[in-house]
Amino acid sequence: MEPKTLFDKIWDAHVVQSVEKGPDILYIDQHFIHEVTSPQAFNGLRKRGIPVFRPERTLATADHNIPTKDQDKPIRDELSRNQVDRLTENCRDFGIEYFGLNHPSNGIVHVIGPEMGYTRPGMTIVCGDSHTSTHGAFGAVAFGIGTSEVEMALATQCILQPRPKKMRITVNGKLGKGVTAKDVIMYIISHISTSGATGYFVEYAGSVIRDLSMEGRMTVCNMSIEMGARGGLIAPDDTTMKYLKDLKSFAPGFDWDALLSEWKEFQSDPGAVFDRELEINGSLIRPMITFGTNPGMGMAIDDTIPDTDSISADDTPSFLKSLDYMGFVPGMKLLGHPVDYVFVGSCTNGRIEDLRDFARVVKGQKKAPGITALIVPGSKAVEKQAVSEGIDIILKKAGFELRQPGCSSCLAMNEDKIPAGKYAVSTTNRNFEGRQGPGSRTLLASPLVAAAAAITGKVTDPREFIRQNN
Amino acid sequence: MPKEKFTLLESTCVPLPFENIDTDQIIPARFLSATTREGFGENLFRDWRYDKSGQKNKDFILNNDRYGGKILVAGKNFGSGSSREHAVWAIYDYGFRAVVSSFFADIFRNNSLNNGLLPVIVPEKFLENLLDLVSNDPDRKVRIDLENQVISIVPDGDSVQFEINPYKKECLLKGLDDIDYLLSKKDLITAFEKEKKAKNEN
Structure with a gap:
């Protein structure tokens, strides 16, 4: 069998069908939604008179448009309040789990997904937010989408997507004192520019990446979009599995045994070909x-x-x-x-x-x-x-x-x-x-x-x- | 649900000769609180169009009556940053039907295609020439022929072929909708799910 990249393994396993001369119909394991980029998608479902196809695969939170003080009181800004109320209604009407304001699991969508066990290796994950790439830290294909695509995912649990090219960025060496994951990704972006990875999905590798905690890996994957990349991911390893094992809560349907049996597959095969490779000496990063x-x-x-x-x-x-x-x-x-x-x-x-x-x-x-x-x-x-x-x-x-x-x-x-x-x-x-x-x-x-x-x-x-x- | 078709567009252009125009410039976050798709054109390029006191910034091209049209011509890497589809809704609502640049951010391009706004990718040289030409001559028209994938400066200027995914081209020409297409594949999707479940995948 031809060696494959981790990205291609996950993507291939989720292609329902390829449209002739067109994009792939990609199945989405986990869809996250928030108040700002979802209301128009729900309006679309209502107009068509259709339900959410797989509500159990969608999780909602309010994060973008909320105050960070007095969250127990009604939101003062009328437009913000209306937007959050609309999300609450939509989740109720369409049967979607919702971590609203004051819910003990509320938080920024890309922070709660991983910490609540919704984000796992081998998954496809989308959200109407460009920083969805964060979830790639677990060895998932995760990327941001627009509201039309949010509507597609709600209506059919699939989106139409062209397959991106692949890039591997290997960061070897050892980070100096006071140098963090944030500096690693900012260094990479400053080298390849704000558009240098447009059209690519990036896999991060190398000793510096391996040495990072899951939090640090999330920071790296998070900013993939800032160099234009469709997303970024890191192959799961013992650090990933330990993080998952230590989680205090798991998403409904989390199947630990299934994960144990398959996670070692989620690596790029030796000899897998990337469209572009970049090597960085991490020891030089300040x-x-x-x-x-x-x-x-x-x-x-x-x-x-x-x-x-x-x-x-x-x-x-x-x-x-x-x-x-x-x-x-x-x-x-x-x-x-x-x-x-x-x-x-x-x-x-x-x-x-x-x-x-x-x-x-x-x-x-x-x-x-x-x-x-x-x-x-x-x-x-x-x-x-x-x-x-x-x-x-x-x-x-x-x-x-x-x-x-x-x-x-x-x-x-x-x-x-x-x-x-x-x-x-x-x-x-x-x-x-x-x-x-x-x-x-x-x-x-x-x-x-x-x-x-x-x-x-x-x-x-x-x-x-x-x-x-x- | 059927959408407005895109076949042929001939129009004057609005030149915006800056690189890396991100979606925060196209529509700042503070205008994203609406829950419908309409009305975002009012705040297109808000912080470039108006000064701090809310007065029109005379130097900005959208406030210059000499320039207008349905085609926006912008520097490379247009639409980077946030995935907000509101950026496309704002450009469309303002009256543009095509954006010409040498390079588009991925999510913006997908969002455009999903809303009948045609992103036209042209070589850098063509773009530079076009920006100069329409900046100096606001009456100069550009013709975009989607069927033949050709953009030309009329009446006798340069013309160049542009790429577009054949499926998306078909959707734009016929005003078809991705969601209708996906809904027609429901049986296939359900079968895929069964197979996935049998394999015990997450």
Whole structure:
């Protein structure tokens, strides 16, 4: 038999039929939905007068458009309240399990899926959200879709998809102190650009990836879309199986024996051919930060912003437009640059490990005057875990407050907005113009970099603190 | 459910010569609270069209009366970032029926095709030339012939072939819908599920 990539093994096992000269009809094992990209899909089902085909394979949460304070009270913003109410109604009318606000399992869709045992090796997973690639950390084919495709998945448990090309990114070596999964993926994106993996599904491999925890792997897979990739995945191993085994709850229908019998198959065969291969020396990666308005515009925190002579003439106008928005100039250093806001959270870095990283730097320190910080756990379970570890107390003593879970300032649909012109060091995934509020200026970074900025009030190399404190 | 067909389009263009225009620029997140598909055109490129005080930004091309038409021409890597289909609804609702660029983000392209908005992928050289031409001459028209997969600058300018998946082309030409197609495959899907269950897969 011809050697196959992990991606192809999973994809092939889910093709119901290939449309002649067209896309594949792909069967979806798990569909996640949320309040923002699903209402129009449900409207479509109502118009057609059809039910959800397999409601047991869909799970809903409210996360994008909710406040991160006073969640026990009615949502104040009328449009947000209406959108969440609509999801509640749709789940009730169509028989879909729903982790709404105040439900103990509520949280960001890509945080709760894995922690509640819905995400497992070998699955196909979709959600109307581009960061669905997060679930690839478990060796699943997971990717974001539009609302028309959400409607397809609800109506038939299938979507029509062209098969993407395959890329393997191998990160070997060993990460230095203060260098995290976030820095690994930001480094990769800065090398291949914000569109460098468009049309591809990426498999991450190599010793650095193997050494990462499941949380770290989720951070890596999460940002696959930021280089244009359809998704990213990592072959399951003992780390994956241990994470699953330790789960406190399992999705309905979870079949542990079936998983045990098949998970070792979920590897790319030796000799499997990828359309593109990329090798990265992980030992060279330093803590990263972005300086522009797309995630490809990143650099090591102690580097300088590129000069225009290193940018092609065609790209220069967009490059300068971007720096102008950020209030930066070519050749500038970012270390020491004042920061106004710090945001820790999101599906990229809102898991327990991220809060631990932040806490270990700020422990015994004080928040810098002038810094406004938003620390938002990715889920109720993360919040609970943080409290049980005393992280909330460490934060409080240092002048920070733990908020309630949600997507929050990552896309600023709710009131957690960064004001125009202000600089935010943010552990999120996108530094687009206005992403965190109209006129906001986002510097993407790891929770360690965010913590160093939060206590110094400026862009600071977190390695200084890690040497001091640990 | 039948959709608007796309066969032939001849129109003036609106040039947007920037790269990596992401879906947050096309429609900012704070306008995603609606629960229907209509009305997003009003906020298309909102933060480029209006300044902080809500006044029209005179320098932005959509506010320039000299430019208009049903074809948006944009720099490479158009539609990156968020999967929000609202971006396509906003462009369509504003009145565009095709977007021309040298490179599209995957999800945006799928979303466009699912909504009758034609993404036309052209070589970089053609795009540069087209951007220059229509920027300098707002009356210049472009013709997009889907049947023959040709985009041409009329009356006598360059023309070039473009690629499109044959299945999606058929859908656009006839106004067909993917969901109707999938619903017609229900028996096949059910059979697939039975087989999967027999194999004891998750």
